[in-house]
Amino acid sequence: MGWKGRAAVRPRAEPGRLLQETGDGLIGPRGRPPEAAVTWIELGRLGAPYGLKGWIHVESHTDPPQGLLEYREWVLRLASGERVRRRLVEGRAHAGRLIAQLEGVKDREEAAALTGAVVEVDRAALPPPGEREYYRADLVGFSVRNLEGAELGRVSHFVDTPSGAVMVTQAPGGGEHWVPAAPKHLRRVDLAARTILVDWPAELA
Known part of the structure; x- marks a missing residue:
């Protein structure tokens, strides 16, 4: 999840949270996720109600945060796992955060019912990642091994x-193993084989 040569992860990544690898480069068609990739990409999360007229606080994962407001139709994944569609009526920055009003949400009680819902978008609607960049969701399920061959x-x-x-x-x-996702540790991503090669000792993972 590094960015254009930076070893550190940006505080907020591009829609869907991009990561970058270094080393031998990409294997497979660039910018095209494998067939088993996740369809939905998380772009944000709804917070507490704002005011009395159905507005709600929004935590955005896009960079800049206001980029989330460019998507006019939101898919909300509720705590039950159900997905519902809500059109964005209006949204703006407020006190360093975002607030939004969604179609059909008319008062504070209805906004409160959506608190915690995840804002998602169809993977196909996102721009293709750049060279050696990947959306996190596309890599879920990939096998990981290190340079010493440890699985x-x-x-x-x-x-x-x-x-x-x-x-x-x-x-x-x-x-579990926890591996830093900075570019210097991600040596190679093979989309076709669904594998990731990392430069990280197994005993530290």
């Missing part, structure tokens, strides 16, 4: 920490 399991999810983004894998024998 670190399959990518489960990503975690943002104060020191940078971390790729979490489920180890073959159980448990």
